Amino acid sequence: MPPYDPSAFPPFAVTVDLVVLTVRKHALCALVVRRGEAPFQERWALPGGFVRPDEDLSAAAARELAEETGLCAHSPEAPVTDNGAHLEQLATYGDPDRDPRMRVVSVAHLALAPDLPAPRAGGDARHARWSPVEELLGMTAGGRRTEPQAEPLAFDHGTILGDGVERARSKIEYSSLATAFCPPEFTVGxxxxxxEAVWGVVLDPRNFHRKVTGTPGFLVPTGGTTTRQGGRPAQLFRAGGATLLNPPMLRPEV
Incomplete structure (x- = not known):
């Protein structure tokens, strides 16, 4: 058998792209950065970058998240910190023409975080901002077309973003992942x-309260209350130990 010759194969690179979602002003928002370098210079894109030779994929995703946004990531098993984000692998994208520089395969990750201040830009990103996903995708949660932003996202990031949003919308039906959008202590409201923000619907408050407090392991009362939402003191909860919800919180038809 002839020896392995690396030059016999065309070079290609591996990147990580991040779909970072949060809820701001009652709207599901995604983090986008304005590219400071070619290709697609000055276009908005998802944060991300090339995987270093000594990195595994999860480490590269966590590093890019911190470098370009200032956010810290944690594993699904670890507790959420005040400046933390849930991070999981989303999908792999390898169309030969997705990057004009060379053959680039991207392993996209989904990050979910509580409402956070404006992110800081870093790396090759000139600016970073939270934008409503309906504006970026030109589509409501119910599938209705809206006016998208003036210019589509760079590369195939519009497709990646759409896949990440749908992953989040479907996972909060059967898992406790919705609590990743909340601070460590939160009210049922x-x-x-x-x-409501992730699904793009309006839910009945009493019915919702009955469902979430009656789902075993979903929420744990902290014993405290808050008036930060105005009105009478509301009971505070934290995420329980359940990862799967039984019964699930089914998404209403829109």
Missing amino acids: ELRRVY
Whole structure:
């Protein structure tokens, strides 16, 4: 058998792209950065970058998240910190023509975080901002067309973003992932507004309260209350130990 010759194969690179979602002003928003270098210079894109030779994929995704946004990532098993984000692998994208520089395969990751201040730009990103996903995708949660932003996202990031949004919308039906959008202690009303923002619906407050407090392991009372939403003191909860919800929180038809 002839020896392995690396030059016999065309070179290609591996990148990580990040779909970072949060709920701001009752709207599901994604983090986008304005590219400072070619290709697609000055276009908005998802944060991300090339995987270093000594990195595994999850480490590269966590590094890019911190470098370009200032956010810290944690594993699904670890508790959410005040400046933390849930991070999981989303999908792999390898169309030969997705990057004009060379053959680039991207392993996209989905990050979910509580409402955070304006992110800081870094790396090759000149600016970073939170933008409503309906504006970026030109599509509501119910599938209705809206006016997208003036210019589509760079590369195939519009497709990646759409896949990440749908992953988040479907996972909060059967998992406790919606609590990743909340601070460590939250009210049922704040959790309901997360569901409403991610799904793009209006939910009945009493019915929602009955469902989430009656789902075993979903929420744990902290014993405290808050008036930060105005009105009477509301009971505070934290995420319980359940990762799968039984029964699930089914998404209403829109």
